Structures are given as structure tokens and as C-alpha cells.
Amino acid sequence: MSDVVEEAAPRAHARIVYLGPVSPHWEVYADWGERQVLDEFRARALARLVLLPRDDPQFRRNKERINRDAERELISIEWELGLPGENQG
Numbered sequence: 001m002s003d004v005v006e007e008a009a010p011r012a013h014a015r016i017v018y019l020g021p022v023s024p025h026w027e028v029y030a031d032w033g034e035r036q037v038l039d040e041f042r043a044r045a046l047a048r049l050v051l052l053p054r055d056d057p058q059f060r061r062n063k064e065r066i067n068r069d070a071e072r073e074l075i076s077i078e079w080e081l082g083l084p085g086e087n088q089g
Helices: 035-049 057-072
Strands: 012-018 026-033 075-080
Touching: 012 035, 026 035, 035 057, 035 075, 057 075
Parallel strands: 012 075
Antiparallel strands: 012 026
């Protein structure tokens, strides 16, 4: 018997964008997928990011939590942190 984990296709996609140092710092854009799933994910993600700039030490921990949440919900996500040299495509 094998422990092969089949990777399921994402059922939605969201972009999480850093808006800058002035609050609100973040926005979550739904690119495609079921609206209710994305609205619930957006609410959870923004709750973890509210008042948290990208340079805050807590940001890295919360980013990983958001990534795990998206993985559980089969939502592909893209982070746009506005860093120099970041791949924007």
C-alpha cells in the first residue's frame, strides 16, 4: 500500500497585496473561484494581517498560517509584497 497523496486542483485563486506602510496594509483580491469560499478566506486572511506591516516579525508566522489555510481550502494564492526584485508576473 502506498502513501501517495494526490494533489487536487485548486478551486479558487486569490492575490494578497501589500498596499504600503499606511493602514490598511493589505488587500485580498479574488481572481476566480466560488465567491463564498473566497469571501470566507479573505476574512480569515485579513484578520491575521490587520495592522501588520510586512516587516513585522509576526508577519512571517501569519503568512505561513495563511498559506496552510489556503492549502486546506484548495485555494491557490499569490503574494505581492512590493519588494524590489519580486516577480510581479
